[in-house]
Amino acid sequence: xxxxxxxxxxxxxxxxxxxxxxxxxxxxxxxxxxxxxxxxxxxxxxxxxxxxxxxxxxxxxxxxxxxxxxxxxxxxxxxxxxxxxxxxxxxxxxxxxxxxxxxxxxxxxxxxxxxxxxxxxxxxxxxxxxxxxxxxxxxxxxxxxxxxxxxxxxxxxxxxxxxxxxxxxxxxxxxxxxxxxxxxxxxxxxxxxxxxxxxxxxxxxxxxxxxxxxxxxxxxxxxxxxxxxxxxxxxxxxxxxxxxxxxxxxxxxxxxxxxxxxxxxxxxxxxxxxxxxxxxxxxxxxxxxxx
Amino acid sequence: xxxxxxxxxxxxxxxxxxxxxxxxxxxxxxxxxxxxxxxxxxxxxxxxxxxxxxxxxxxxxxxxxxxxxxxxxxxxxxxxxxxxxxxxxxxxxxxxxxxxxxxxxxxxxxxxxxxxxxxxxxxxxxxxxxxxxxxxxxxxxxxxxxxxxxxxxxxxxxxxxxxxxxxxxxxxxxxxxxxxxxxxxxxxxxxxxxxxxxxxxxxxxxxxxxxxxxxxxxxxxxxxxxxxxxxxxxxxxxxxxxxxxxxxxxxxxxxxxxxxxxxxxxxxxxxxxxxxxxxxxxxxxxxxxxxxxxxxxxxxxxxxxxxxxxxxx
Numbered sequence: 001x002x003x004x005x006x007x008x009x010x011x012x013x014x015x016x017x018x019x020x021x022x023x024x025x026x027x028x029x030x031x032x033x034x035x036x037x038x039x040x041x042x043x044x045x046x047x048x049x050x051x052x053x054x055x056x057x058x059x060x061x062x063x064x065x066x067x068x069x070x071x072x073x074x075x076x077x078x079x080x081x082x083x084x085x086x087x088x089x090x091x092x093x094x095x096x097x098x099x100x101x102x103x104x105x106x107x108x109x110x111x112x113x114x115x116x117x118x119x120x121x122x123x124x125x126x127x128x129x130x131x132x133x134x135x136x137x138x139x140x141x142x143x144x145x146x147x148x149x150x151x152x153x154x155x156x157x158x159x160x161x162x163x164x165x166x167x168x169x170x171x172x173x174x175x176x177x178x179x180x181x182x183x184x185x186x187x188x189x190x191x192x193x194x195x196x197x198x199x200x201x202x203x204x205x206x207x208x209x210x211x212x213x214x215x216x217x218x219x220x221x222x223x224x225x226x227x228x229x230x231x232x233x234x235x236x237x238x239x240x241x242x243x244x245x246x247x248x249x250x251x252x253x254x255x256x257x258x259x260x261x262x263x264x265x266x267x268x269x270x271x272x273x274x275x276x277x278x279x280x281x282x283x284x285x286x287x288x289x290x291x
Numbered sequence: 292x293x294x295x296x297x298x299x300x301x302x303x304x305x306x307x308x309x310x311x312x313x314x315x316x317x318x319x320x321x322x323x324x325x326x327x328x329x330x331x332x333x334x335x336x337x338x339x340x341x342x343x344x345x346x347x348x349x350x351x352x353x354x355x356x357x358x359x360x361x362x363x364x365x366x367x368x369x370x371x372x373x374x375x376x377x378x379x380x381x382x383x384x385x386x387x388x389x390x391x392x393x394x395x396x397x398x399x400x401x402x403x404x405x406x407x408x409x410x411x412x413x414x415x416x417x418x419x420x421x422x423x424x425x426x427x428x429x430x431x432x433x434x435x436x437x438x439x440x441x442x443x444x445x446x447x448x449x450x451x452x453x454x455x456x457x458x459x460x461x462x463x464x465x466x467x468x469x470x471x472x473x474x475x476x477x478x479x480x481x482x483x484x485x486x487x488x489x490x491x492x493x494x495x496x497x498x499x500x501x502x503x504x505x506x507x508x509x510x511x512x513x514x515x516x517x518x519x520x521x522x523x524x525x526x527x528x529x530x531x532x533x534x535x536x537x538x539x540x541x542x543x544x545x546x547x548x549x550x551x552x553x554x555x556x557x558x559x560x561x562x563x564x565x566x567x568x569x570x571x572x573x574x575x576x577x578x579x580x581x582x583x584x585x586x587x588x589x590x591x592x593x594x595x596x597x598x599x600x601x602x603x604x
Contacts, residue, residue: 126388127389134355134359135384135387135388138379141348141384142352144349144351144352144353144380144384145352145355146356147352148352148353148354148359148360148364149359149360151341152356152362155317155339156360175346175348175352175380178346178349181344181349182346182349185344186341
């Protein structure tokens with residue numbers, strides 16, 4: 001979405017910063033490459049981190065920040081902004097990378113990830129970095145938080161929308177389903193959950209560790225409007241986000257089918273790269289693949 | 292005995308007053324609103340009241356989201372369910388991001404009575420007290436409850452206010468002014484100090500009156516703010532009376548007694564005795580029977596006072 005705001009946008013806001021404008025699909029594809037390179041470089045330099053689940057959600061987050069969200073990187077607390085909440089906090093490198101690319105903070109800072117004194121903690125700490133809406137790391141908590149933010153939007157008669165990214169393994173957590181039930185019960189239709197369904201969690205494939213299926217039907221049974229997409233197809237993602245805006249009286253979930261480690265041949269569908277950093281040689285190989 | 296007043300009902304009615312004064316006050320409950328008394332607010336302001344069902348973890352997250360968006364949420368359930376059922380949510384979704392959520396819990400301690408062990412929250416102060424940034428208050432009566440709730444509403448940051456199930460005698464007049472982080476001197480004294488919270492404050496006053504007959508001059512402090520604790524009042528009590536007894540409806544570990552021991556140990560070591568539950572769980576019974584069974588009475592405090600005075604040098 002690139003509409004420069006509703007009638008509730010004040011002139012003071014306009015002076016402070018412009019609403020971030022959206023990119024074409026072609027330009028977004030270029031951004032996804034840069035984000036993947038950042039993720040690999042950051043985690044490689046840090047020597048620890050979670051590359052797999054950052055790489056799988058690159059297109060989801062790119063579509064949001066470069067096409068869907070109404071936001072102002074120079075005014076991160078703008079009251080009318082759409083909110084993006086990262087619930088799968090181990091994908092912090094992806095969020096940091098996209099925020100830096102949007103201009104929330106300098107790109108150079110990305111390489112401080114996980115270092116003592118850095119604002120870029122291993123999992124997000126919302127007190128430290130402009131644009132990070134919520135602290136995350138313990139899984140299962142973001143959907144409830146997002147529901148609260150969306151209810152506040154309703155109470156204040158604002159029109160901002162709330163997007164929250166979950167992992168599929170994260171949906172093992174009971175709190176996710178407490179929140180799913182509540183969001184439908186309260187008819188929170190300015191809330192969109194996106195599930196990065198890459199099929200893998202730390203110990204292995206979802207189906208072997210804790211079967212989630214029938215996954216789409218579960219969300220539907222909880223009262224959600226569910227949309228399934230190829231989570232690496234920017235056009236499909238953008239159109240799903242547009243469709244979700246039209247759904248009234250119930251929340252929407254976008255089930256994004258993705259590949260863990262996407263974009264780095266030796267990381268794709270490899271459970272080991274859930275939480276393992278690439279070594280120097282692997283960083284070099286990965287960056288070469290993404291030139 | 293002075294008039295017995297419900298702290299829960301006072302909380303519920305104070306919330307309604309606050310709701311009328313401040314449109315950003317919102318209230319959440321987890322299917323216990325008729326017991327926590329948040330239902331008064333729900334009837335008055337249905338648009339700002341969210342019953343989250345029996346799902347405390349989600350309630351905490353929704354409260355956090357509302358707080359992050361400029362609301363002042365009060366979230367209520369029984370003390371045994373928050374922080375017990377949702378400790379990590381309280382930790383990561385409220386305490387770590389320093390959000391403006393007010394947890395006001397009821398049915399704290401063993402005086403919940405007949406519901407028995409599972410419903411008796413005797414660990415909550417240790418859990419919540421461990422979280423940096425939380426203010427923790429255990430009011431002694433209805434007057435203090437109303438004021439503590441108002442202070443929480445007007446002060447930014449996470450608060451935990453623990454109320455009990457039974458009605459309690461008024462220990463304060465309407466002229467009392469609760470001050471966060473400040474102990475109230477309920478009775479001056481020179482021989483020993485009794486530091487009490489919640490239901491134990493009136494027991495401490497009763498014990499002090501009985502001990503006066505035996506020429507033991509007790510100072511009684513109401514330490515209703517458990518965190519940030521009034522170190523100055525504790526150090527002064529240690530210096531001036533040379534011995535301290537703490538009294539709380541909680542396990543001996545991790546509550547008032549532990550806090551007082553830490554402060555005196557660092558600044559002014561004196562003999563201490565702890566009137567609290569000793570590393571065990573409760574059982575069913577009437578509140579008065581349970582308090583007696585576990586020594587949380589004026590008699591229990593008197594015995595502790597005699598014992599601590601015997602240890603004074």
